[in-house]
Amino acid sequence: MDFESHLDWIDQQHDAMCELVIEWANINSHSYNLVGLSNFLTCVRTAFSALEGEMEDIAIDPHRVINARGEPEDIPLGRMLFVRKRPTAPIQILLGIHLDTVYPADHQFQTVTRIDDQRLQGPGVADAKGGLVILLMALNAFERSPFAENIGWEVFLNPDEEIGSPGSASVLIERAKRYHLGLLFESGLVNGNLVSERQGAGDYTVVIRGRSAHVGRDPFRGRNAAHALARFIMEVSDLQNSHNDIIINAAQLSSNGAVNVVPDLAVGRIGVRIAHSDSQQTVQQHLDRLVASLETTEGISVTLHGGIRKPPKVLDALTSSLLEDLKTCGVPLGLSLEWHPTAGVSDGNILAAAGLPTVDSLGARGGDIHTPMEFLEVNSLTERAKLVALFLMKLSVGQLTFSPVQSCH
Ligand SMILES: [Zn+2]
Structure with missing residues (x-):
């Protein structure tokens, strides 16, 4: 089967992907910056409309915090976007990433700079706007291929992950039930390896x-x-x-x-x-x-x-088989993928606890996240998008070991 030409198309998108990361990371989308999040959501909606899925954006519960007087106070949160396609296909996948970043609107770190040909430095370039671009391009390539028919998917984009997903967690737990597997686009480990378990x-x-x-x-x-x-x-x-x-x-x-x-x-x-x-x-x-x-x-x-x-994200048999399949897909792309536990948490913890086998580190390679040194390795944009597109194409035509029937819940 000719998967190659669809992966070549991703290679041709390298410059466009870099430009999109720069454009998106230059928009402040701190978890409590509702204006910034709304502006960003408008850009993201436009970009994702190319996939011709059904779009829905919903309000989520506010963030209930306890203020300095010891009293509960509700802080409003941004909206959550969903894009869904082929809801009756035999294999159903949930893909997602967060829209928010940790840098408030008055933080000194607001714009992207090009360090060199290999690196961009900017707020959220790795965590997780690079991942958002990878998700978009991987799905684009998959939808352009003739192999898409067997897979239905839903993309979720939430505005509150960096503050613990207080408004979106309950929505994720509910939606997780519809799907066979989850793919999340948090940044991978600095060396490109995937995350197996999380505290x-x-x-x-x-x-x-x-x-x-x-x-x-x-x-x-x-x-x-x-x-x-x-x-x-x-x-x-x-x-x-x-x-x-x-x-x-x-x-x-x-x-x-x-x-x-x-x-x-x-x-x-x-x-x-x-x-x-x-x-x-x-x-x-x-x-x-x-x-x-x-x-x-x-x-x-x-x-x-x-x-x-x-809750802790543990490595179960189904998630292991997903990781093995991703490793197999990495081989023709010249990647030798491994996986390790990490201390950081993600929405993968929530999806896994809801029973959905999930790989949650498919985003860009980068580092120094949550600091004004945050950077992105630009070559990882096409590299990861090709990995995910190949995974989707092979899964759709039955060339992988992960069997959706096993996990249907
Ligand atoms: Zn983060």
Whole structure:
């Protein structure tokens, strides 16, 4: 079968792909920049309309955060775009990547510069606008080929991945049920290898309320919320000392009042990483116990918000067979792909936990992501697009080992 000519077409798109990454990375699309996200979505809609799929963009739930006063506050999020084609084809695939970046609109890092022929430096070039361009071109090449008939696909583009997908996670979990496999376009490892497993991640906010009093005149009437928070933090970090697969990162500890007033409010924010799914329960039980023990003090009340939002992504048999198939597709392209675990999380954690075998590192090669040094290796744009297009063509004509029937759920 002639897959070659369709891959050659991707090679011819090299310059166009670079230009598109530059254009898109120059648009600020921080997770809370609704104007930027909306402008970016308009550009993306135009580019994806070439695929002639059915488009739908939906509002997602706002991001509920706990503010400095310890009260819930809703921050509105951008819209989520879907593009769907051939919903009744025998093999159904979900592909996606996030639209947002970590750089706020007032951050110094706003525009793309060409370092040399090999590298672009700019906000989101690797994480994940390069991946978005790769996804678009791979699907374009696939749709231009005569092999597309057996595969139906849906693309999702969400605006809130960099803040933990608070609005899009529930939508992803629901949509995952329609598909046999997931392909996500987060940046790959710097050497081009794929990610096999990911840690799980979550965050908690603890709000402690005590009783205010004058520190000199009436100290024993007061209930110091900051002292209670300090105890809470020390005991939470014990969890990390006793479990080597749990990481606790206490950050942003605050309390109210002046130094001559007993504070009646303290707020602490804690990041958690876990390697195994069972640790989810261990963490929750430990925190619940700490809350109960602090509340035995008269005058102290504690509210715990949050949880593990992205469960660990483990390498199961179906995901292994997807990785093996991608490796096979890499051979004629001169790639020798391997895969390794990584600590970072992605929406692949959510899709995998929803039962969808997912490879989530098909985006561009690059590095220094989330820093003003973020760069993209431009040759990876056509390289990855060819890999994914070849994977889709071979899957469609039954030349791969992954069998969608196995995973139909
Ligand atoms: Zn990121």
